[in-house]
Amino acid sequence: MIHFDNVTKVYANQNRPALDHVSVDVDKGEFVFLVGPSGSGKSTFLRLVLKEERPNSGSIHVAGKDLSKLSNFKVPHLRRRIGCVFQDFRLLPNKNVYENVAFALEVIGKPRRFIRKVVPEVIELVGLEGKAHRMPEELSGGEQQRVAMARAFVNRPMILLADEPTGNIDPATSIGIMKVLDRINRTGTTVLMATHDAAIVDSMRKRVVELEDGKIVRDQSRGVYGQAY
Amino acid sequence: MRANFIFSEVWIGLRRNLTMTIAVIVTVAVGMALLGVGMMINSQVSKLTGFWTDKVELSVYLCTKNAPFEPCKNKGAVTQEEKATLKQTIEALPDVERVQFENQAEAYKHFQETESNRTLLSVTKAEDMPESFRVKLKDPDKAAAVAASLKGQAGVSNVVNERDLLESVFGFMDKLRYMALGIAALMLFAAILLIGNTVRLSAYNRRRETGIMRLVGASNIYIQLPFVMEGLIAGLIGGVLSGVILIIVKVFIFESIQTYMAAPLGWDTVAGVITGTMAIGVLICVLASFVTLRRYLRV
Numbered sequence A: 001m002i003h004f005d006n007v008t009k010v011y012a013n014q015n016r017p018a019l020d021h022v023s024v025d026v027d028k029g030e031f032v033f034l035v036g037p038s039g040s041g042k043s044t045f046l047r048l049v050l051k052e053e054r055p056n057s058g059s060i061h062v063a064g065k066d067l068s069k070l071s072n073f074k075v076p077h078l079r080r081r082i083g084c085v086f087q088d089f090r091l092l093p094n095k096n097v098y099e100n101v102a103f104a105l106e107v108i109g110k111p112r113r114f115i116r117k118v119v120p121e122v123i124e125l126v127g128l129e130g131k132a133h134r135m136p137e138e139l140s141g142g143e144q145q146r147v148a149m150a151r152a153f154v155n156r157p158m159i160l161l162a163d164e165p166t167g168n169i170d171p172a173t174s175i176g177i178m179k180v181l182d183r184i185n186r187t188g189t190t191v192l193m194a195t196h197d198a199a200i201v202d203s204m205r206k207r208v209v210e211l212e213d214g215k216i217v218r219d220q221s222r223g224v225y226g227q228a229y
Numbered sequence B: 001m002r003a004n005f006i007f008s009e010v011w012i013g014l015r016r017n018l019t020m021t022i023a024v025i026v027t028v029a030v031g032m033a034l035l036g037v038g039m040m041i042n043s044q045v046s047k048l049t050g051f052w053t054d055k056v057e058l059s060v061y062l063c064t065k066n067a068p069f070e071p072c073k074n075k076g077a078v079t080q081e082e083k084a085t086l087k088q089t090i091e092a093l094p095d096v097e098r099v100q101f102e103n104q105a106e107a108y109k110h111f112q113e114t115e116s117n118r119t120l121l122s123v124t125k126a127e128d129m130p131e132s133f134r135v136k137l138k139d140p141d142k143a144a145a146v147a148a149s150l151k152g153q154a155g156v157s158n159v160v161n162e163r164d165l166l167e168s169v170f171g172f173m174d175k176l177r178y179m180a181l182g183i184a185a186l187m188l189f190a191a192i193l194l195i196g197n198t199v200r201l202s203a204y205n206r207r208r209e210t211g212i213m214r215l216v217g218a219s220n221i222y223i224q225l226p227f228v229m230e231g232l233i234a235g236l237i238g239g240v241l242s243g244v245i246l247i248i249v250k251v252f253i254f255e256s257i258q259t260y261m262a263a264p265l266g267w268d269t270v271a272g273v274i275t276g277t278m279a280i281g282v283l284i285c286v287l288a289s290f291v292t293l294r295r296y297l298r299v
Helices: A042-049 A072-079 A097-106 A112-125 A141-153 A171-186 A198-204 B003-016 B018-055 B080-092 B104-114 B118-123 B140-151 B162-205 B207-215 B220-261 B267-296
Strands: A002-009 A019-026 A031-035 A057-062 A082-086 A159-163 A190-195 A207-212 A215-220 B057-062 B096-102 B132-137 B156-161
Touching (some): A002 A042, A019 A042, A031 A042, A031 A171, A042 A057, A042 A159, A072 B220, A097 A112, A097 A141, A097 B207, A112 A171, A159 A171, B003 B018, B003 B162, B003 B220, B018 B220, B018 B267, B057 B140, B057 B162, B080 B096, B096 B104, B132 B140, B140 B156, B162 B207, B162 B220, B162 B267
Parallel strands (some): A031 A190, A031 A207
Antiparallel strands (some): A207 A215, B057 B132
C-alpha cells in the first residue's frame, strides 16, 4: 500500500537530510506507528506520502501509483484515497460538525443525496451521534479530533495518516481516539500514525517503525515505544 | 461540480474584503470607461475624417467692395470679367473635379444657418458676404498647391483650405484620445495590482478552507474557481458601471458636440465599445486573479 525505496529528502537551505535512505513497506490493512523524537523525519514521511513534498532520490509508491510519475493534475485524486488527521484538528470554526464532515465530500463534487446518507453514518462511527449540529468551539478536544477523523474517513480512504492525533488530548480521552482509529483500521483501511505517546504505542501492540535523524533504526511487528524512553 | 457551493464561497470571499472589492470595482469602472471614451473618440475621428475627406473643398473668396484683404485693397469689388476668367482658370486645373459659384445671397443664407452670435447676425447684411468659388479637388492632398496657384489671381481676396480648419479639430481630438487611453492604461495597471492584492487577502483569509480542500483531494479548479469568480464578478460589476458611464458620456458630451461634428456617433458604435470594454475588463480581472493565485495558493 505504501512502499518507500531508498528515499532521501533534503529540504532547501539545510545540510542534514530529513529522511536518509529510508526503505519501508506497509501492506494493505496494516496499522503502523511511526515513532521517534521531534525532527526525526516522521512528518516528512507523511508529507511525502501525500506528495506535498518530493524526494530528492529514491522512489515512493502509494496505493499502487509511482508518485514520481504522478502528474500534478492527478495529485488530488491520490489525496482522495488518503485521509489525514492532525494534532491541531484543523476544523472549520464557522461550520458545525455535520458541515465540517460534509465539506470534505462537497469539495470533491459528491452528490448531495450521497452526502446526506454517509455523513451521519460516519459521525456515528466516531461516536458523535447527537452532536451533528454542535459548533467545534462547543466540543472538547477529544470530540473535535473525532470530527476530524470522521472527515478523514468519510470518503472511505484506503490509507489514513495521523500526525500525532493525541498530541493535544489527555491520556484518558486518547484511548477513545485510539479505539476509533482501531475501528477504522478494522474496515480494511491502512493506518499510519506518527506519535510521541509511549503509553498508546505500548498498549496497542502494533507494528512500530522508529526513525532517528532521518534513518530507520527499528522496524518491529507488535512492538513497543522503546526501552530508552 | 456544485454550483451553489462555489457561489456561497464566492459570496463569503467578496463580503470578507468588501472594501478591496469596491476598490477593484471602481478602478475597473473608471479604467474601462476611459478606455471606452478613447475608443469612442477614435471612431468619431475616423468617422469625421471619412465624412470630411469627401466634402473638403477649397473656398476661393472673391473681393467685395470694402474687403479688408490685401489683394483687394483699392480695387473695389470683383468684376464680371474677372469672375469669368477665374472660373476658366480653375476649371482648367488638372486636379479640380468641379467648381461651384456661391453668390452673396447663398453665402448669407449659409451664414445665417451656421452662425449663432445674435449681434453679429443682426448687423451683417447680404452685401457684406463675399462671393466665392467652391472648388472640389480630385485629390484632397493637392489642396495646398492649388490654393497657392489661385491666391495671386485678380479678384481673389483669400483662399481657404477647409481641411486646415479641420486639422486643428482633429489634432485636439487626437490629444484627447491619447490622454484618455493613457489614463485608461494607468487605471488598468492599478486595477491589476488591486485585484492581485484582493486575491492575496482572500487566499490568506481562507487558508484553512483551502488547506482542507487540498488535503481531502479537491481538484485545483475547484479550489481556485471561487477566487477567479471573485475577480470575474468584480470585473463584471465594474464593466457594467463603465457601460453606464459611457452611456452618460455619449448622451451628455458626444450628443452635445454633435452639432459641430456632422457625422454623429451611432448607438451601435457605443454598444460595440461597451461590449468591448466589458470583455476586456472581465478578462483582465480573471487573468489577474489567476496569475496571483498561482503565487499565493500552492496546490
